[in-house]
Amino acid sequence: MPESHPMIGGDGTYSYTKNSYLQREGIKYAKGLIDETIAHKLDIKDLLSNSRSFKIADLGCSVGPNTFICMESVIQAVKHKFQSHGLTEQIPDFQVFFSDHTFNDFNTLFRSLPPERPYFAAGVPGSFHGRLFPESSVHFVHSSHALHWISQVPKEILDKSSPAWNKGRIYYTGAPDEVGKAYAIQFAKDVEIFLDARAKELVVGGMMVLILPGIRNGISHSCAVVNVMLDLLGSCLMDMCKEGLVSEAQVDSFNLPMYVPSPKEMIELVERNGSFKIERMELFDPVPGNEAQILRSGHAWKMHFRAGLEGVFSKHFASETIDELFDRFPNKAAEKLKATSTETTLLFIALKRK
Template sequence: MTESYPMNGGDGSYSYTKNSTYQRETINYAQEMIDEAVAKKLDIKSLISNSNTLRIADLGCSVGPNTFIAMQNVLEALEKKCLSQGNASKAPEFLVFFNDHASNDFNTLFASLPHDRQYFAAGVPGSFYGRLFPESSLHFVHSSSALHWLSKSPEELLDKNSQAWNKGRIYYTSASEEVANAYAAQFTKDMKIFLNARAKEIVAGGMMVVLMPSLSDDIHYSQLSAGQVFDLIGSTLMDMVNEGLVSEAQVDSFNIPAYCPSPKEIAQLVEENGCFSIERMQMMDPRSKMNAPLDAHTFIMHLRAGMEGVFTKHFGSEIVGEMFDRVSQKSAEFSCLLDKGYKEKNQVFFVLKHK
């Protein structure tokens, strides 16, 4: 069973809807690369030889508006390819499946569907660490800022008799090799399940595009910029332990269920699966196209929108509110981490084609 960590729903101050512009930058940055992959590598004419419907899925869609922007980008790329292949007289219809955990705020998602969309829409609740669709039913799969979420935290981190016991920490960045290896092993298990499921669901010749946080092959995990931010949150929790607001056992039993793999790790798992060819894989820096510098307050709001549910489930809403308030008060330290760590390429873009 996978654990569920939905982004904050609704459209309030801490909602994902209002605090996901950084993730949107990643989607916009990748638009040209998706256009190029579809134009050069996807044969739409053969995909819809027996049907005039192209079926697309966005895995880990959350609540919008990012998923609508991503799907519009994908549809435009597919439409251009259709025209280039002489399909203008019989343009295909598009069916888009929006997938996320059942606890996702689908009400907000579908209430905000674009009125001028050129596709039919359907929701598919469930974890992408398992089958979601019938065999050979999808032509194109997209996933952005989602696949770094693990199905669960590695169990070894909670075992006091294990060398991977992560006492006093909530992540692997400043932990031992054993802790980092436990995270890597959990990602490997999850990614194998993910690839096996998509191999069954995507038609031969179909395409999958993934954008996710990553770590360059030549950088040690201790330098992971996101991890350093999580370490700051962990130290804040330990301050609260020392003040008697949180028990030490609560911190010892909590680990953020997310992992940033290297391109090398991903490529190895794809090759082991054997059902996909890697058409393109590269690190990217979406921040390079941002007009404004990273702002500590805005970044903390993004963190809260994306991760509040994970913390609340374990510590309770009152503790989590206090925790984020305290992290905000460390804005100088936070800004230093952002300036230092978020200048490197920290996202990976890869295109897989079903053999």
């Protein structure tokens, strides 16, 4: 059973709803890429030859509002394609499946649905590391800021007798090569399962868009700002360990279940699967220009991480430990951000079912 780590639900101070700005900026930038992909690569006539409804799945939807922005963008792009081909009267009904782990706050999600939405909505609880839909039933799959979550922490990094034991760290950045390899292998296994499942669920000619943190080919994982920030969380925990606020054993037995891939890794995994054609793949900066100043703020990273990671930490540490951890983090993050130059990149992948 894949591990479940839902974002913080509701609309409180640390909720995902109020602290998903960085994800939203990536989604806004990717809208143009999705529009172009649908305009040039989606064959609407063949797709809907046997159906009067266009079915879209958002995998890893969380609680909104980002998922609503994504789904309306996809629908508008599909509608525009019909209109540009003189097929306005043939525009289908749209059905959107919002899917995430069973512990996701679906109540907040559905309470927040736009009242004038141009689609029929349904929830599909479950892990995307496996089947979620009937065979050949979905026309378009979207997944943003989700696929980098691995289904489980590699077992060997918790094994004291293994060369991959990740003592004194909670992530693979800056760890021995064996740790990074263990993470990469687990990520590859998960993506293989993900692609196999989607290949069965998508109709032939159907499309899938994936957006996730990525790094350029051939550079160190420590060059990605998200990895640097995650590593700093581990540094804060080790400081607390030295002060006797948390035990060394607790830190050594905890690792974050995420991996940031390169385009080369993703190309190899897609080609190995064999069911998809890569229509587009590129790295982009989600917060360009003057807006990038937000990425120099330790407080902004604190809010971003707490909304997304508190569920992971809360399974292992007491609430007061988590409070102390995130109270310490902003100052250390601000110092690091001033002293280093790191990259903020997202990986955009558009695939078509062969």
